[in-house]
Amino acid sequence: xxxxxxxxVVKKEMNFWERIYLPAIVGGTIITIKHLFRRKATVRFPEVxxxxxxxxxxxxxxxxxxxxxxxxxxxxxxxxxxxxEAITMxxxxxxxxxxxxxxxxxxxxxxxxxxxxxxxxxxCEEACPKEAIFLTDRIESTDYSRNAFIYGKDKLVExxxxxxxxxxxxxxxxxxxxxxxxxxxxx
Amino acid sequence: xxxxxxxGIEVEVPDGTTILNAARQIGGKIVPPAMCYxxxxxxxxxxxxxCLVKVAQGSAKDPRPxxxxxxxxRTPVADGMVVQNITSPDVLEARKGVVEMLLINHPLDxxxxxxxxxCDLQNLSYEHGLSTSRYEFERRTFEKIDIGDKIKLHxxxxxxxxxxxxxxxxxxxxxxxxxxDRGDRAEISTYIQKAVDNDFSGNMIDVCPxxxxxxxxxxxxxxxxxxxxxxxxxxxxxxxxxxxxxxxxDDVLRVTGRKDQHGEVKEFICNECRFEHKNxxxxxxxxxxxIDHHSVIxxxxxxxxxxxxxxxxxxxxxxxQSGKKHLTEGNxxxxxxxxxxxxx
Numbered sequence: 371x372x373x374x375x376x377x378x379v380v381k382k383e384m385n386f387w388e389r390i391y392l393p394a395i396v397g398g399t400i401i402t403i404k405h406l407f408r409r410k411a412t413v414r415f416p417e418v419x420x421x422x423x424x425x426x427x428x429x430x431x432x433x434x435x436x437x438x439x440x441x442x443x444x445x446x447x448x449x450x451x452x453x454x455e456a457i458t459m460x461x462x463x464x465x466x467x468x469x470x471x472x473x474x475x476x477x478x479x480x481x482x483x484x485x486x487x488x489x490x491x492x493x494c495e496e497a498c499p500k501e502a503i504f505l506t507d508r509i510e511s512t513d514y515s516r517n518a519f520i521y522g523k524d525k526l527v528e529x530x531x532x533x534x535x536x537x538x539x540x541x542x543x544x545x546x547x548x549x550x551x552x553x554x555x556x557x
Numbered sequence: 558x559x560x561x562x563x564x565g566i567e568v569e570v571p572d573g574t575t576i577l578n579a580a581r582q583i584g585g586k587i588v589p590p591a592m593c594y595x596x597x598x599x600x601x602x603x604x605x606x607x608c609l610v611k612v613a614q615g616s617a618k619d620p621r622p623x624x625x626x627x628x629x630x631r632t633p634v635a636d637g638m639v640v641q642n643i644t645s646p647d648v649l650e651a652r653k654g655v656v657e658m659l660l661i662n663h664p665l666d667x668x669x670x671x672x673x674x675x676c677d678l679q680n681l682s683y684e685h686g687l688s689t690s691r692y693e694f695e696r697r698t699f700e701k702i703d704i705g706d707k708i709k710l711h712x713x714x715x716x717x718x719x720x721x722x723x724x725x726x727x728x729x730x731x732x733x734x735x736x737x738d739r740g741d742r743a744e745i746s747t748y749i750q751k752a753v754d755n756d757f758s759g760n761m762i763d764v765c766p767x768x769x770x771x772x773x774x775x776x777x778x779x780x781x782x783x784x785x786x787x788x789x790x791x792x793x794x795x796x797x798x799x800x801x802x803x804x805x806x807d808d809v810l811r812v813t814g815r816k817d818q819h820g821e822v823k824e825f826i827c828n829e830c831r832f833e834h835k836n837x838x839x840x841x842x843x844x845x846x847x848i849d850h851h852s853v854i855x856x857x858x859x860x861x862x863x864x865x866x867x868x869x870x871x872x873x874x875x876x877x878q879s880g881k882k883h884l885t886e887g888n889x890x891x892x893x894x895x896x897x898x899x900x901x
Contacts, residue, residue, distance in 0.1 A: 445668030446780035450853065461777045476669045476777050499668050 424538045427490045427505040430483055431534045432527040435473050440527060441502035444478035448494035448503055456487035457494060474500075481526060485510055485519040501544065504536040561638035563587055576629035576640055577608055581819065587642050588819070590652075590681055592659070592766045593718035594630035596821050601723050602630035605716065606655045607681060611648050614639035626651050649685070656686040659716050662696050663767070670714065672768030674781040674853045677820060678716065697741070704734060704747050705758055707773050707832045712744050715769035721745065721761035728757040728825055745769070756795055759831040763814045763822045774832055775803075775811040782853045784810055789840040795827035801846050802837070809835045818849070 387393060413420050422428075433441050444461035460480040464472045471477075494503050513519060528534045560569045563580050564587045570579045578596075580588045589610055594602035602608075608630045612623035617637025626648060629640070642648055660682055667673040699712035717736065722745070725732035734747040761770045784803040791798045803811040812831045814822035834840065848855045 443668045444777075445673070446783060447668070450780075450782055461779075463777050474666075474669055 422507055424507065426507040427492045429485075429506055429508045429510040430488075430494070430521075430526055431504050431506050431508075431536065432481065432523065433502055433504060433536065434528060434530065434533075437470065438530045439469070439471055439473040440477060441473050441500045442478050442481060443472075443474040443476050443500055443502070444481070445499060447497040447499060451493045451497035452488075453491060453493065454487045454489050456484045456489075458482050478523070481523050483521050483526065485521055486516060495539070501540075504534075504539050506534055506536060506539075508534075559634045559636040559638070561634050561636070561640060563640045564642050564644045570634055572634070574634050575602075576610055576612075576627075576632050576634055576638075577602075579634050580629065580640075580642065584818075589629045589642055590677070590684075591630055591819070592677055592681065592716060593720060595720050595723070595764055596819070597823050597825070598720065598723040598727055598764070601718075601720060603628050605659065605718055607652055607659070609648055609651050609655065611641040611645040612638060613641055613645075653685050653687070656682050657691070660686060660690065661692045662713070663716065664696070664698075664713050666714075670768035671771045671775060671777065671781075672714075672765075675820075676768060677766035699744065703773065704770075707759065707828065708762060709771045709773050709776060710745065711769055711771065712746070713769075714767050715745055716767055717743055717745070718766055720764040720766070721770055724760045724764050724825075725758070728760060729755045731755075756827045756829070757825060759828045760814065760822070760825045762831075763816070763825075766820075772811055772831075774835070778810045779805055784854075786846040786848060786854065788815070788843040788846045790843065791830065791834065791840050793827060793830050796830060797824045797826070798830060799824055800826050800830055800840075802840060802842070804837070807837055809837055809840075815846075 435441050444459050446459065449455075449457040449459060458480070459478045459482070461476050462479040464475050464477055490505065492505050495505055510521075558569050559572050559574070560567060561576075561579060562568075563576070563583060566583050566587065568579055568583050570582060577589055577591060577594060589608040591602070591608045592605035594608065606628060608628055609626040610629040610632075611626055612632070614620045615623055615638065616635035618635075620637070629642075659678060663678065667676070667679060670676070673679060697713070701709060701711045704710045719736065722732065722735055725734060734745060736743050737746045738744060759772075762772050765771075781803065784805050787802045787804055789800055789802045791800075799815055800812050801815050802809045803813065812826070812834065814824065814826045816822055
């Protein structure tokens with residue numbers, strides 16, 4: 371009686387029409403039939419795709435710079451920012467002659483995101499100081515085993531000839547920051 | 558003994574103590590930061606100028622203020638001195654300027670640097686610095702060199718605190734590296750590559766406040782905040798053998814000396830302990846090292862909750878609560894107040 375919202379249940383005896391249940395059954399069927407002619411809430415996914423926002427947070431991409439070198443330097447900030455602890459990485463030192471592959475002297479040899487753990491919050495993207503990781507409007511593919519959802523660099527890094535457009539996800543702050551050519555990593 | 562006031566807090570210290578050490582006795586936020594002073598090395602300090610404080614009253618005998626901001630690590634206390642650190646806007650402004658100057662040539666390569674996460678300059682610039690630079694000229698850069706087979710020198714990051722020079726002077730028989738040239742051309746160097754090779758040279762890595770001197774055996778292995786620091790020791794004929802192991806799983810990735818709350822190593826360790834025992838079986842592990850929760854390293858949640866300690870704490874609080882009830886029932890609030898103060 372703390373909230374004063376309790377109700378006393380009255381169980382009155384049913385009359386004849388209620389006891390034969392037929393009107394209730396007919397009423398239920400009418401509702402069912404009505405729903406058949408309504409607009410459907412679902413779409414037939416692979417053939418039909420639902421419209422999504424331009425800044426949809428879907429499958430990640432590891433970007434390359436304008437020369438095709440990987441931007442990620444395995445600094446670990448995405449991994450430490452990740453609330454689901456989905457990201458792991460191993461770093462290595464760039465050797466001579468690999469300058470066209472990796473932008474900085476350190477790079478990630480292994481970079482894995484567990485897509486089953488990922489909650490697509492976008493904090494990794496926000497933490498990234500190198501503009502390397504972005505969430506894209508792609509929907510990740512399905513699979514049968516759990517291991518297949520641990521995406522490695524083969525799935526995350528964009529192909530040199532098939533760049534993925536992330537301009538819509540670049541915030542005004544990032545674009546403003548990029549204008550400062552004096553900051554060493556913007557050179 | 559001299560009695561002085563730092564930011565309104567009175568403290569009594571022996572004569573000859575520096576203002577910085579007097580502030581460290583009080584502890585907390587009023588301790589000036591220090592990039593070059595190192596308590597366990599003699600003659601350090603006075604170079605980086607980040608520990609500047611304002612002396613509003615010189616002493617009880619001569620109450621005039623000191624004309625300029627002074628380096629607290631080099632200024633001895635006097636009886637009746639009144640010092641302002643974070644309560645003085647002048648000091649904060651000056652410190653901001655010093656940080657900006659230290660950052661003129663310092664590269665913004667924290668994502669690559671192995672020191673990131675435990676870097677004094679990173680902390681300092683985060684607290685006092687600007688996020689942008691006003692410097693428009695070419696920054697000075699150097700090639701990375703290996704000094705000794707275990708130490709990497711990245712001179713571009715150096716802020717010329719001279720700590721590593723004092724390590725070489727005071728811990729090793731002969732110093733083979735030093736500061737060459739003067740002014741804006743000054744640099745730490747050996748002249749001959751790979752020349753540093755003696756038993757305690759590895760301590761240069763620990764004393765370096767930035768990432769100029771880094772451990773080659775740990776180079777790019779992991780970011781510090783993914784490793785778990787464990788206190789450990791072993792019998793060593795050359796040093797105390799008391800170290801911190803930085804582990805990932807059961808692998809020892811790095812061995813360093815034990816840094817106190819001011820980031821200073823009190824007991825230096827030898828190179829054998831530091832570089833050659835990367836096997837957990839060589840060490841007696843004492844337990845996880847406590848890292849201040851302000852540090853990114855504590856993000857790793859490596860410290861397990863001490864259940865016995867927790868139980869004791871709960872029991873203590875229950876006892877306190879029942880005691881409190883007892884006291885309020887009895888004669889006085891004053892006793893309860895005292896009790897509460899002790900808790901705080």
